[in-house]
Amino acid sequence: MMLNNMTRFATVLTLSLGAYTTSHAAEPGKPDYTKMSAEALAEHLVLESGSFDLDQPTQEGGTARERMIQDDLQKLCSQTRNKPNAEQAGQIVTAARASIQYPEGGISLGDWQKGGDLAWGGFGYRIGHNPDDHSQRDPSGNCYNCHALSPQRTGGDIGPSLTGYGIIRGDTEATRRFVYDMIYNPHAYFPCTHMPRMGAKGLLTQEAIADIMAYLLDPESPVNK
Numbered sequence: 001m002m003l004n005n006m007t008r009f010a011t012v013l014t015l016s017l018g019a020y021t022t023s024h025a026a027e028p029g030k031p032d033y034t035k036m037s038a039e040a041l042a043e044h045l046v047l048e049s050g051s052f053d054l055d056q057p058t059q060e061g062g063t064a065r066e067r068m069i070q071d072d073l074q075k076l077c078s079q080t081r082n083k084p085n086a087e088q089a090g091q092i093v094t095a096a097r098a099s100i101q102y103p104e105g106g107i108s109l110g111d112w113q114k115g116g117d118l119a120w121g122g123f124g125y126r127i128g129h130n131p132d133d134h135s136q137r138d139p140s141g142n143c144y145n146c147h148a149l150s151p152q153r154t155g156g157d158i159g160p161s162l163t164g165y166g167i168i169r170g171d172t173e174a175t176r177r178f179v180y181d182m183i184y185n186p187h188a189y190f191p192c193t194h195m196p197r198m199g200a201k202g203l204l205t206q207e208a209i210a211d212i213m214a215y216l217l218d219p220e221s222p223v224n225k
Contacts (some may be wrong), residue, residue, distance in 0.1 A: 084192055088191070095144060096191075096197075112213050118215075124138075124203070141212050147159045149163060151222075155189060159194075171218075
């Protein structure tokens with residue numbers, strides 16, 4: 001996702017550099033940004049320029065450099081500008097649905113109060129000068145950045161509003177499965193969506209997903225007041 005955003009930035013930068021006259025030639029041994037494509041410039045800025053500490057270890061294991069490398073799904077969505085054709089979309093949906101692992105005993109709701117803390121929390125997987133320590137606290141869902149949730153607080157508007165979700169959708173077996181799937185791997189329904197694969201990528205546990213589901217569906221939750 002970061003490389004995709006950097007590509008957009010690099011497109012603008014490349015156009016700006018294109019207006020840079022030839023009297024400002026690149027120094028010997030240094031890359032000529034004006035001759036790079038947006039994709040190549042994005043790759044250089046992120047992976048080769050030294051602008052980021054890519055040797056820093058991450059919470060999931062590996063390094064920041066490894067985290068920047070797109071998997072096959074991300075590459076395909078970037079190449080198609082998040083508009084895969086029908087065949088590609090079908091392949092994405094099939095792979096996404098195959099990735100979903102369901103809890104033993106079926107999908108159930110957890111604790112909506114814990115789910116509220118997770119939905120409104122941004123903790124987890126951040127690196128930099130003060131990395132998140134998962135041994136001290138479990139990662140959150142960061143749902144509020146993209147969704148409106150409880151009417152008592154202000155959420156984001158990148159994704160659809162979830163205020164009153166349980167009232168609108170009801171707490172049925174079909175609804176529970178849909179919500180679980182969407183949190184676990186939303187590409188099962190929306191190929192090349194911007195929503196993270198929280199379960200498939202191991203960002204949230206099944207217990208955490210159950211708690212967030214309860215926050216959305218439980219009639220006692222502020223979401224449904």
